[in-house]
Amino acid sequence: MFGARCLLRILRSCSSAPCPRHNPAVRLSVRDALGAQNASGERVKVQGWIRSVRSQKEVLFLHVNDGSSLESLQVVGDSSFDSRELTFGCSLEVQGQLVKSPSKRQNVELKAEKIEVVGNCDAKAFPFKYKERHPLEYMRQYPHLRCRTNVLGAILRVRSEATAAIHSFFKDSGFVHIHTPIITSNDCEGAGELFQVEVMEGLFKTATVMVLSNCSEDVDLCHKFIAPGQKDILEHMLKNNFLIISYTEAVEILKQSSQIFTFTPEWGVDLHAEHEKYLVKHCGNIPVFVINYPLELKPFYMRDNEDGPQQTVAAVDLLVPGVGELFGGSLREERYHFLAQRLARSGLTEAYQWYLDLRRFGSVPHGGFGMGFERYLQCILGIQNIKDVIPFPRFTHSCLL
Numbered sequence: 001m002f003g004a005r006c007l008l009r010i011l012r013s014c015s016s017a018p019c020p021r022h023n024p025a026v027r028l029s030v031r032d033a034l035g036a037q038n039a040s041g042e043r044v045k046v047q048g049w050i051r052s053v054r055s056q057k058e059v060l061f062l063h064v065n066d067g068s069s070l071e072s073l074q075v076v077g078d079s080s081f082d083s084r085e086l087t088f089g090c091s092l093e094v095q096g097q098l099v100k101s102p103s104k105r106q107n108v109e110l111k112a113e114k115i116e117v118v119g120n121c122d123a124k125a126f127p128f129k130y131k132e133r134h135p136l137e138y139m140r141q142y143p144h145l146r147c148r149t150n151v152l153g154a155i156l157r158v159r160s161e162a163t164a165a166i167h168s169f170f171k172d173s174g175f176v177h178i179h180t181p182i183i184t185s186n187d188c189e190g191a192g193e194l195f196q197v198e199v200m201e202g203l204f205k206t207a208t209v210m211v212l213s214n215c216s217e218d219v220d221l222c223h224k225f226i227a228p229g230q231k232d233i234l235e236h237m238l239k240n241n242f243l244i245i246s247y248t249e250a251v252e253i254l255k256q257s258s259q260i261f262t263f264t265p266e267w268g269v270d271l272h273a274e275h276e277k278y279l280v281k282h283c284g285n286i287p288v289f290v291i292n293y294p295l296e297l298k299p300f301y302m303r304d305n306e307d308g309p310q311q312t313v314a315a316v317d318l319l320v321p322g323v324g325e326l327f328g329g330s331l332r333e334e335r336y337h338f339l340a341q342r343l344a345r346s347g348l349t350e351a352y353q354w355y356l357d358l359r360r361f362g363s364v365p366h367g368g369f370g371m372g373f374e375r376y377l378q379c380i381l382g383i384q385n386i387k388d389v390i391p392f393p394r395f396t397h398s399c400l401l
Contacts, residue, residue, distance in 0.1 A: 023043050024043070025096075026043070027045045027046075027047070029046075029068040029069075030046060030048055030064065030066045030069055030072065031068035031069035032068075033046055033098060033110065034069060034071055034073060034107070034108065036098055039098045039099055039100050039108040040099070041099055042097065042098050043095070043096070043097055043098075043113075044096070044097075044098045045093060045094070046064060046066070046093070046094050046110060047066060047093045047094075048064040048065050048066035048073075048091070049065060049089060049090065049091050049148060050064060050086060050087065050089065050090050050121075051064065051130075052072075052088065053086055053087065053088065055079065055082050056079070059076065059078065060077045060078065060079055060082050060086075060112075061074060061075070062074070062112075062115075063075070064092070064094065064110075067147065067148075067153050067156075067157075069157075069217075070153070070154055070157075070218055071106075073109070073110055074109040074110070075094050075115075076109050077096075077111075077112035086115070086117065087122070087123040088123045088130045089123055089126045090117055090120055091118040091119040091121075092118055093115075093116045094110055094112050094114070094116075095112070096110050096112040096113040096114065097110070097111045098110055126145075127142050127145060128145065128146075128148065128149055133225070136151070136226070136383075136385065136388045139151070139388075140387055140393070143391075143393065144392075150221060151221065151222070153218075154215075154217075154219075154221045154222060155222065155377070155381065155383070155388065155389055157215055158219060158377065158381060159389065159391075161211045161214050161215045162207060162373070162377060163373075165211055166371075166373075168210070169202070169206045169207055170203075173199075197242075197289055197291075197316060200289075200318055200327045200369060200371075201242050201287075203371070204318075204327075204376075205238055207376075208238060208380055211380060212380075219380070222383065226383060227382020227383065227384075229382075230381070230382030233321055233322070233382075234379075234380060236285060237320070240286045242287045242289060242318070243283050243286055243287070243288040243289065244288070244289045245283075245288060245289070245290055245291070246290070246292045247293045247294065248267065250271065250275075250279055251265050253282055257282075262274060263275070267294070268296065270297050271325075273324045273325075276317075276319045276325055277322070277323075277324050280319050280324075281321075285321045287321070287326075288318075288319050289317070289318050289319075290316065290317050291314070291315070291316045292305060292307075292312040292313070293313060293315040293317075294312055294313075295311040295312060296311075298313050298315050298330065300333075300339070300342045300346060301330075301332050301333055302315050302330040302331070302332065303330065303331040303332060303334070303335075303338075304333060304338050304342075313330060314330055314331035314367075315329070315330040316328070316369070321379070322378070322382065322384075323379045325372070326371060326372055326379060327370070329367060329369025330368070330369075331367040332366050332367055333359075334359060334363045334364060334366060335359070335363075336363065339355075339359055340356060343355075343356070374389050374390055377389040
């Protein structure tokens with residue numbers, strides 16, 4: 001009862017005279033804080049992990065990063081905030097005033113009014129050390145923590161931007177995004193968009209330009225420390241039209257090569273990664289479309305070219321420098337009798353009767369392609385091992401998560 005009466009008096013006093021209030025702190029990401037224009041003491045709240053701690057006699061400097069940008073936000077506080085809990089790797093929340101920085105190294109800094117450690121971190125036991133550049137192979141041992149490093153953070157931001165760029169390309173081109181069922185479990189691209197070679201090239205170039213524009217610092221980090229020279233290779237790809245050769249021409253190029261391959265190139269045999277990479281180099285490190293593959297190498301739904309004894313289908317692979325195959329696609333067999341014959345030869349007629357129905361009732365010429373998304377990231381960043389562009393890779397003897 002006493003507490004209720006006190007609360008009532010407080011409410012009455014506040015109704016007759018305004019209670020002093022601080023403006024609530026606006027929560028910002030590090031990226032948004034760094035991008036603030038004309039910072040003049042706005043009260044903000046930033047959450048993240050400590051990247052560095054520097055304590056002077058009267059001033060404490062922290063660099064805080066939340067994964068939203070490569071650059072960290074400098075936090076400045078008086079020495080009273082110094083604590084043993086403020087260590088490299090710990091998570092914290094900082095409230096204070098966002099002000100213009102007197103330093104030329106950054107435009108703004110956060111003048112701390114409150115610093116709260118959310119999660120402690122034993123810096124000695126933490127597998128990543130301050131100012132130490134760890135090899136990608138080492139970081140691979142800690143898939144649950146490596147996203148806190150500059151390199152993996154940059155790769156993940158590029159990955160996110162690339163995903164958005166690809167969706168944006170198709171949306172702007174008038175396509176509708178749907179989730180389709182898988183036709184077969186092992187040999188289907190699993191794509192449903194109208195197939196055109198121009199679409200593949202347009203997708204690659206449009207998405208890449210968008211990623212380079214929106215994630216320039218992250219891409220530059222990878223090019224500088226992981227893949228020197230990749231920037232020039234990427235620019236070379238973007239400024240040239242992609243080349244087109246047939247599978248038959250590709251096999252002849254490989255046969256005439258002086259390079260010794262692990263797998264001998266022969267017509268009717270699938271191309272291996274060593275062949276694909278050689279073909280791209282042979283074409284001047286310009287991406288190359290290989291078209292018209294042998295019928296026997298491809299799934300039943302690819303369109304028969306009706307080209308005599310060789311028997312090829314209207315299939316295409318896009319090969320790019322350093323990676324090999326990036327895109328794979330084909331025209332689909334829209335002619336009922338051709339498709340029915342191939343299914344009968346394979347003993348699949350009953351299982352794929354529904355697929356035949358699509359040809360019986362208003363069939364149209366169409367095609368589809370698929371892109372290896374992780375391979376795309378390898379291509380634009382110059383990352384050699386695909387495990388390093390996957391957030392949580394699983395492979396032999398390593399299935400931690």
